[in-house]
Amino acid sequence: MKTGDTLSQNDAVSWHLVAALVENKPGVLFRVTNLFRARSFNIESITVGSTEQVDLSRMTITTKTDEKTLDQLVKQLRKLIDVVEVRVLETSKSVYRELALIKMKAEKPTARMEITTYASIFRANILDIDKDTIMVEITGTPDKIDAFKNLVNSFGIIQLARTGVSALPRGENV
């Protein structure tokens, strides 16, 4: 992460992936989200789960923000005692995925056929089906999920749940 002095004056907003290793204990998620609220950092998604080390959790945060705010977000996160490590992941050097469950209307057989075809193109799985609805599970980058969602929107989405993004750096980078 850059320090303030080398920061570009670029205030264009773009999408960023922030990965944090945090203590695996109660209250940590509260401390992180409370920080975001208190300093008005706008978060798109936050995921937290266990890692290869039992006493650490990994948090992945996605945010649409300018460079200056990102710099502050990272520094303020690092200040939290329970946060062990924070990195901004470059999207080109990272793998990042999100999972979505989408339940939509599929009363007509033609609709079922179409949805099944689209699902197969997007490598999505049909998880549940009854006479009026289909539920699809899709994994991918947020863009891919957006694209699928737009594609099936016309069928009528009944419910949708997204997990938020999880990410790891590629290759030997840790």
Next chain:
Amino acid sequence: MLGAEALIKALEKEGVDVVFGLPGGANLPIYDALVDANLRHILVRHEQSAAHMADGYARIKRKAGVCFATSGPGATNLITGIATAYADSSPMIAVTGQVPLAMIGKDAFQETDIIGVANPCTKYAFQPRAAAEIPETVKKAFYISESGRPGPVLIDIPKDVQQAREEVAFPNLIKVRGYNPIVDADLSQLERAVQAMMKAEKPIIMAGGGVILSGAFSELQALAELLMAPVVTTFKGKGSFPENHALAMGPIGMHGHAEANKIIIEADCIIAVGARFSDRSVGRFDEFGKGMTIIHLDVDPAEIGKNKAADIAVVGDVKSSLRTAVKMLTKYKIVKRAIDDPWLKRRKELIDYYADSIKDYPRELTAKKALKKLRELLPHNAIVTTEVGQCQMWASLHFDVIAPGTFFSSTGLGTMGFGFPASIGAKAAKPRSIVVDIAGDGSFNMTENSLAVSVLDKLPVIVFLMNNYMLGMVAQWQRTFYKRRYSGVHQQNCPDYAKIAEAYGAQGIRAQTMEELDKALKKAMNTDVASVIDISIDPEEDVYPFVAPGTGLKDMITGA
């Protein structure tokens, strides 16, 4: 050992000699353990004052002050004092009682989620869930509170944990893996900073509270004298540099010295040391420092670029950063600016100009004259705190701090009621010093019951009460921005402060004239009991200069 005993022993091991607090249902075991402890307990009349006393103690000792409160309202009453310490980076350990573990989350009597409440205004908040966890928790709390950029840490102990009898061990070493306060600055960054300092034609040093927190007084002075650079301070940094020094310019900011506000916008290089570019100090972020080289030295990496982007950033303890910078400058044999250098001449010119241009308020006794008198009579090593409002800004303008580190105030949070209990805490830290609280009637009202502590615990301080029967700063803003439409500002000289003082067993003295003030001060300084000097100030006396909120330092108003 009981959890409560483990707490007391752990505090003793940290070198704690005094705690400020008030007992209640959920911390009775701690108070029982206090009976056999080698700790001085100072009983307050409201928990807010306990936190302010611990804060005042900490600012003088430069180590964490300790306060105790019970659960629920006791704990929430501490919060204002904890938030004050957080805003001013003051080390503090607040120990609260909590309802028993099994009752947590059941909305029990006097239960409050104090960990949640304290989160945004503490460096960390612990809740040990077993007696055996207490020693390590205390050790970590002191480490976190006092190192890096200091701040308050809360330890919330459920009552059954205080009462549990367990085997406990006291660790000598602890590690907090997510916490690595940086100490030594990056040498290449320092080298860049030093080069920029030497290149500057019109350098200015802007010293903040970080200089006081790290005790970098002599290093700052050495840097200023090597560069022959004028020194302004932030309000929090007041007292980081002797204000009678030939390079001193006083505080900048909303009610800064006019010459300081003026010179900093004429500089070509700002050397900010332990300062955070607060809105009250710099006015508009976008305007401040435009076209200048900004060098920013701070212990907290998150301060770099937060309010103001730095051209060169040096992250590290400012004392060690300054020491290295001074060594580098000495090595380069910097050519000292001559006393007739245009930049130093400009400094003198501005001081002379504003000395004549700001008119004194036409009255026999004014806040300005009163504070000049206080400075004249007080020894340089006296400790001075302030309340918040006009009294505070007058203190900033008219009371020169000579001995470094002898002045402090609630500068970040602006907590009315801070000064008096904080002065008592300072007196506990340094009993042989004269301690004065520069007060106004509005603020003093808020914590005046600390007179009981000052009297009973033999911690006599002098309350220098500039009484204008008003919430004066609000009244000034209503005069300036709301067409004199006064709303909720009249305190109407109630109570009678001299009588209030006497009711507590302190000395109450009224001063209506400069002569009476002179006598009152001498009387107060020569007694071993707390004194309240009720000084009559005209309600229409405003604080000038004034940089209105949302404007830049260049827009400073120097009079009505």
